[in-house]
Amino acid sequence: MKSRSMKQERIPSAISESNHPLQSAQGCGCDDDECCSAALETDPLTGGLSEAVYAMLKGIGEDPHREGLLKTPERVARSLRFLTRGYSQNPEELLKNAVFTETYDEMVVVRDIDLFSMCEHHLLPFFGKAHVAYIPDGKIVGLSKLARVVEVFSRRLQVQERLTQQIRDAIQNVLNPKGVGVVIEARHLCMVMRGVEKLNSVTTTSAMSGQFITSQSTRNEFLRLIKP
Numbered sequence: 579m580k581s582r583s584m585k586q587e588r589i590p591s592a593i594s595e596s597n598h599p600l601q602s603a604q605g606c607g608c609d610d611d612e613c614c615s616a617a618l619e620t621d622p623l624t625g626g627l628s629e630a631v632y633a634m635l636k637g638i639g640e641d642p643h644r645e646g647l648l649k650t651p652e653r654v655a656r657s658l659r660f661l662t663r664g665y666s667q668n669p670e671e672l673l674k675n676a677v678f679t680e681t682y683d684e685m686v687v688v689r690d691i692d693l694f695s696m697c698e699h700h701l702l703p704f705f706g707k708a709h710v711a712y713i714p715d716g717k718i719v720g721l722s723k724l725a726r727v728v729e730v731f732s733r734r735l736q737v738q739e740r741l742t743q744q745i746r747d748a749i750q751n752v753l754n755p756k757g758v759g760v761v762i763e764a765r766h767l768c769m770v771m772r773g774v775e776k777l778n779s780v781t782t783t784s785a786m787s788g789q790f791i792t793s794q795s796t797r798n799e800f801l802r803l804i805k806p
Contacts, residue, residue, distance in 0.1 A: 627655035661696055664733030669744075673727060673752040676720035683756070685796070688724045689804045696804040697768050698735035706764030706780070708732075709804040712749055713756040713789055713796070724749070738764055738783050746785040757788025759800045 631651040635642045642651065654757045691708040708728045746760045761784045769776050789796045 588708045612769065619632055624655050624659055627658055628652050630772070631655060661694075662734055664730040667730045667733075669727045669730040669748045670752050672730065673719055673723050673748060676723045677717050677752065678719070679716060680714065680718045681716070682714050682718060683784060685711055685713050685799065685803075686718065686721075687800065687803050691725045693732050693740075693764065695732040695736045695741060695764075697766060698737060700768040700772070701735070702767040702771065704707070704736075704738065704764045704766040704781075706762060708745065709759075709761045709763075710745065711759040711790075711800050712753060712804070714756060717753050717755070717757045719749075731765070738762055738766075738781055742783040742785040746787055751788050755777055755788065757790040757793075757796065758786065759790040759797070760785045761801075761804060 580663060589792055612754045625755045628651040631654040635650065640647060642648075650804075683779065688708070689707070689709040691710065692705075693708045694703060694705045696702070697704055697729050710724045710728065727745055727748050731741055731748075742760050742762050749755070749760075763780055763782045769779050786797065790800060791797070
């Protein structure tokens with residue numbers, strides 16, 4: 579295996595450079611129809627989503643004016659805003675707010691982090707578990723922030739491969755540890771509900787840096803620790 583430097587250069591990231599149109603919108607994300615209906619009136623982006631859902635209902639042959647669908651455009655708009663709220667958050671800044679100086683230099687692993695995201699190809703959900711590890715080099719981060727990083731990136735339109743790399747890169751950029759390891763195991767409804775319709779398929783992706791690449795024993799330890 580080709581050797582790489584233990585200390586890696588900062589990885590270029592588009593984390594805070596997303597120009598997604600939802601990034602600047604303000605939405606409460608609650609389930610209160612009155613609250614969110616008021617928000618729709620003052621939020622042109624969410625209102626635009628509502629209009630698009632109305633058109634989609636008509637496009638599939640439904641009647642948006644029938645009782646069961648009267649508030650569906652608003653509900654779907656709020657749901658989409660909630661499911662993509664990661665565009666308005668910067669995971670690297672989130673990590674920086676919980677970095678502490680510490681001499682601990684063994685592997686830190688947080689496994690079985692629940693993950694829910696949306697496939698950018700079909701706008702259908704994929705969900706599963708993320709396992710995150712790093713080897714500190716003078717700095718540690720609050721454990722909950724590792725789960726938060728997973729949450730922020732997953733609440734965007736994604737492909738699993740890129741999601742795995744983004745989680746790794748954010749941790750590497752902020753902590754500059756001796757290595758980062760990320761593994762995601764997920765089920766994709768675009769494979770279950772449509773297309774090949776394989777109900778039990780699970781997709782596994784991994785992204786590593788530093789000692790997780792250069793040291794086979796380190797990599798093996800991580801993979802052993804995340805086994806059920």
